[in-house]
Amino acid sequence: MTTRTRAAVCAGLLLVALAFRLTLALGMPNDEPDDARFYRVLAQNVLLHGVYSGSLTPPLEPTYVRVPGYPLFIAGIYRVFGVGDDIAVRVAQAVVETATCWMVACLALALVPAAWPRRRRRGVQCAALGLAAVCPFTAIYVATELTEVLAIALGTAIAWCAMRALREDTGDDRGQAARPGRAWAWWFAAGLAGGALTIVRPEGGLLTAGAGATLVLAAVWRWRPRQPGRARVATRLARRGIPLVLGFLVCDGPWILRNAAVFGVFQPAAPRTAAMPDEFVAPGYGRWLRTWVNHPKYVEPFEFDQDRVRFSMDQLPPWAFDSPEERQLVAELFARYNDGEPGAATRSRRPTSEPVGITPALDARFETLALDRIRRHPGRYYVALPAERLVRMWASPHAQFYPFEGDLFPLATLDRGTSQQIWLPIFALLTLAWSVFGVAGAARLVAEPASRFGLVLLALLVVPRLVLLGSMENPEPRFMVELFPFLSALGGVALASAGGHWRSPAPPWILLRRVVGSRTLAVKAGGDGD
Numbered sequence: 001m002t003t004r005t006r007a008a009v010c011a012g013l014l015l016v017a018l019a020f021r022l023t024l025a026l027g028m029p030n031d032e033p034d035d036a037r038f039y040r041v042l043a044q045n046v047l048l049h050g051v052y053s054g055s056l057t058p059p060l061e062p063t064y065v066r067v068p069g070y071p072l073f074i075a076g077i078y079r080v081f082g083v084g085d086d087i088a089v090r091v092a093q094a095v096v097e098t099a100t101c102w103m104v105a106c107l108a109l110a111l112v113p114a115a116w117p118r119r120r121r122r123g124v125q126c127a128a129l130g131l132a133a134v135c136p137f138t139a140i141y142v143a144t145e146l147t148e149v150l151a152i153a154l155g156t157a158i159a160w161c162a163m164r165a166l167r168e169d170t171g172d173d174r175g176q177a178a179r180p181g182r183a184w185a186w187w188f189a190a191g192l193a194g195g196a197l198t199i200v201r202p203e204g205g206l207l208t209a210g211a212g213a214t215l216v217l218a219a220v221w222r223w224r225p226r227q228p229g230r231a232r233v234a235t236r237l238a239r240r241g242i243p244l245v246l247g248f249l250v251c252d253g254p255w256i257l258r259n260a261a262v263f264g265v266f267q268p269a270a271p272r273t274a275a276m277p278d279e280f281v282a283p284g285y286g287r288w289l290r291t292w293v294n295h296p297k298y299v300e301p302f303e304f305d306q307d308r309v310r311f312s313m314d315q316l317p318p319w320a321f322d323s324p325e326e327r328q329l330v331a332e333l334f335a336r337y338n339d340g341e342p343g344a345a346t347r348s349r350r351p352t353s354e355p356v357g358i359t360p361a362l363d364a365r366f367e368t369l370a371l372d373r374i375r376r377h378p379g380r381y382y383v384a385l386p387a388e389r390l391v392r393m394w395a396s397p398h399a400q401f402y403p404f405e406g407d408l409f410p411l412a413t414l415d416r417g418t419s420q421q422i423w424l425p426i427f428a429l430l431t432l433a434w435s436v437f438g439v440a441g442a443a444r445l446v447a448e449p450a451s452r453f454g455l456v457l458l459a460l461l462v463v464p465r466l467v468l469l470g471s472m473e474n475p476e477p478r479f480m481v482e483l484f485p486f487l488s489a490l491g492g493v494a495l496a497s498a499g500g501h502w503r504s505p506a507p508p509w510i511l512l513r514r515v516v517g518s519r520t521l522a523v524k525a526g527g528d529g530d
Contacts, residue, residue, distance in 0.1 A: 006122045010105070010129055017133035018098040025090035025142040030401050034304075036145040040086075042071035047078050052258075064259050067270045069200035070147045086145065093142040093149040100138070100153040100485065103160050105129035108489040110163040113450040120496055128492025131437065136430065137398045137484050144401050147200050148481055154197035155207055156485045159461055161190035162211040163454055166218055169240060184243045187215070191247020198252050202269035203468055208248050210460035215240055218453055282306070282358040284367025289473040291373040291381055292320040294388045296396070297407070299474045307357040310338045322376060329369065336362055386470030393469065394435075396477035397427035434484060437491030444497050445490075458486055 031037070038054055045053045045060055052068055053060040074089055081088035108128035112121055132138075141148035165186035194208030219237040252268055259267040265277075273281040289302060301315050311334045313327075321327040340356040358366075374381045399405045404423040406415065414420040442458075445451040462483060469479050 006126065009126050010102075013126070013129045013133045014098060014102060017101045017139075018094060020134065021094035021097050021139050021142045022091065024139055025094045026087070028140070028143045028401070028403070029086070029090060030144040031086070033144060033146060035147075038066065039071050039074060039145055039147075040084075042066060042068070043074035043078060044083060046071060047075045047083060062262050063276060064263065064267050065270060065274050065276060067199045067202060068255060069196060070150055073150060074145065089145055090142055096153050097139060097142050097149055100149075100156055101129055101132040103153070103156045104132040104485045104488050105492070107156060107160040107163060107485070108492040110160060110167060111445060111451055111454040111489060112493060113448050114167075115450065123496035124492045126492075127495040128489050131434070131488040131491045131495075132485060135434070135484055135488060136402075136427070137434075137481050140401045141478075141481065146478075148478065151197060151201045151204070152482050152485060154193050154200060154204070155461070155482050157193035158190050158197065158207050158211055159458065159486065159489075161186050161193055162214060162457055165190060165240075166214070166453055166457070169218065183240065187240055188243035188247040191244040191249075192251055193247075194244075195248040195251025195253075198248070198269055199255050202272070203465055205248075205252075205269060206464045206468065207461050208244070210462075210464060211457065212241060212244055213460050214453065214457040215244065217456060280360065280363075282363040282366070284363040284365075284370060285358050286473055288366040288370035288373075290385070290471070291370050292317070292385070293473050293475070294319075294385055295392055296475055296477060299476060303474055307355065310355045322373060326369070326373075333362060333365055333369070386467070389472075389475035390466055390470045393475050393477045393480050394431075396431075396480075397424045398431055398477055398481065399424060399427045400478050434487045434491060437494050438487030439490075440494035441490030441492065441497075444493050458490075462486065 041054055041056060042052065045051050045055070046068075049060055051060045052062055052071075054063050054065065055061055073092075077089050077092050078085060105125045105128045109121060109125045112124050114121075116124075138148075138152055141152070165183050168183035168186055190211050191208065194204060194211065197204030197207060216237065219240065256266065256268050259265055263277075273283070275281040285306070286303075289298075293299070293302070298315075298317075301309070302311070313331055313334060316330070321330060336356075337358055338355050397406075397408050402423070404415070404418040404420045406418075406420055406424060408414075408424045408428050411421075414424065442455055445455055465482075469475070
């Protein structure tokens with residue numbers, strides 16, 4: 001593939017990506033999520049009143065329950081195209097998502113060894129771009145006003161910039177010497193992307209920490225053999241780490257200072273409870289949910305609709321109780337939630353369809369119940385349930401916000417009016433395909449010493465976030481969508497290697513010998529680096 005041909009192919013794929021996303025943005029707009037409405041309120045208050053507030057009417061009280069990145073993105077578009085122009089927001093998201101496809105291609109190119117033939121490296125880039133361009137799981141989020149589009153873009157940017165920094169820091173496998181000046185610039189860019197992601201999604205700091213952890217591992221592994229002094233390694237590590245931290249603070253620092261000045265607290269991201277200090281959020285009830293919730297279908301009736309609808313025992317699964325006595329206790333707690341304390345004159349003052357809600361006293365009872373369940377089965381709470389949540393989130397067809405969204409099983413409940421019996425199996429197969437491509441690409445790179453730190457980087461970006469998601473009581477499949485760019489990048493490696501270039505990974509003991517030997521090779525190829 002010549003340079004001109006590759007450029008034409010990449011341009012064509014980018015046009016396909018943009019056309020696909022514009023079709024979704026303009027043809028399937030979705031204004032239903034409550035979060036989307038709240039983000040628009042925040043954006044309008046910033047633009048019209050100069051206050052970061054979620055209040056609909058005066059007084060506009062400042063808040064920090066949501067980080068400001070996405071509302072400021074909306075406010076910037078409103079400033080140019082007019083307040084309330086959500087079509088412009090969706091079109092802008094389509095452009096951002098298309099740019100993300102190109103970053104996925106660049107990430108795939110950075111992951112593969114520089115010593116690979118140019119033709120194969122170009123094939124990896126084009127294949128990864130093609131997978132990202134047609135990925136329906138990420139593309140649909142241009143049609144709604146949620147943080148996913150920016151979060152996907154910035155998460156991909158962190159991985160790409162950190163991977164480029166690692167390559168510039170140590171040289172490449174073709175003998176190119178290390179270029180510390182460029183490495184520092186790429187680490188700073190990775191920090192900027194990490195700080196920007198943190199003010200878009202609270203868990204963005206985990207990805208920055210993952211990049212930093214990879215930097216530390218690379219420093220210890222590659223520099224110490226030729227410079228055994230700990231002080232020397234620490235000095236080199238500081239020189240690389242400072243740009244990463246500085247870039248992070250450039251974006252996240254103003255938010256930290258604002259919260260300190262306005263509220264007198266250190267709040268680098270939004271609180272996990274999404275509530276202000278004077279708001280009651282029922283932490284005990286949330287802990288009780290985490291002792292049994294293992295499927296997205298329980299999130300809406302027991303979390304999103306909390307204090308808005310009455311709870312029903314019939315909606316609870318059998319594993320929500322460990323004994324008949326516990327079931328009776330939960331029934332009593334639900335009765336107090338629905339109707340208030342026995343003898344309290346509350347029902348006459350409100351519609352019978354509305355609950356009394358969770359009071360601090362009732363929340364304390366749920367907390368006690370949750371702690372008892374955790375004490376009896378700690379493995380279930382800390383290991384089994386988080387793992388099950390992650391499996392269910394990933395096994396979803398990932399059709400959220402499409403007209404045919406829903407669960408594939410049970411098959412008898414599929415809605416033929418929206419053609420779920422056709423689309424949901426297709427999306428399930430596509431999820432499987434992207435998973436297989438990603439695993440195959442990772443397996444291909446395991447055998448390449450020059451690419452192993454790239455795999456370590458991706459693992460450190462992904463695993464901590466998965467641990468966090470598994471610990472949450474609201475296992476929503478959309479939280480997994482940020483993994484698809486990484487799978488597309490690895491899938492590009494797998495597809496480009498399928499045409500006769502595939503080399504099966506060696507046995508573990510051979511791989512271990514290669515890894516140990518690669519330390520000496522990396523030192524010789526990388527030069528001193530300072």
